[in-house]
Amino acid sequence: MAGAALDAVSATPIDHEMADEGATVFRDVCSACHYIGGDDPDAGLGPNLQGVTLRREPAWIRTMIANPDSMIASDSIAARLYDEYGVWMVNGGVTAAEVRALLEFLWRADRGPDVNPG
Numbered sequence: 001m002a003g004a005a006l007d008a009v010s011a012t013p014i015d016h017e018m019a020d021e022g023a024t025v026f027r028d029v030c031s032a033c034h035y036i037g038g039d040d041p042d043a044g045l046g047p048n049l050q051g052v053t054l055r056r057e058p059a060w061i062r063t064m065i066a067n068p069d070s071m072i073a074s075d076s077i078a079a080r081l082y083d084e085y086g087v088w089m090v091n092g093g094v095t096a097a098e099v100r101a102l103l104e105f106l107w108r109a110d111r112g113p114d115v116n117p118g
Contacts, residue, residue, distance in 0.1 A: 018101045021105075025101055025102050035048055060075075064089070065099045068090070068091055
């Protein structure tokens, strides 16, 4: 993990309007398999996404959302997650704007709704 990229993200203010849009996309597209928070390992088919923006680079998250098939085939972390959960992440057909909104939503989930540096 390149710490500089993650540090740059944590220094960027959250766009709450975009994060709200991402929350809607998450609910409509992602929440059938993913969840955020809690400690019940059986809560979703896929991984708990709490802290994902602290563990993965933004480019990795964007690519995993937009093109999970190629990630699972070519990325060792994505392949390990597939092996662990035994479920192939479905391509949700989200637009580039929705991917960006989802990322903003995940940043807000990890940093808290009231955190904006500056």
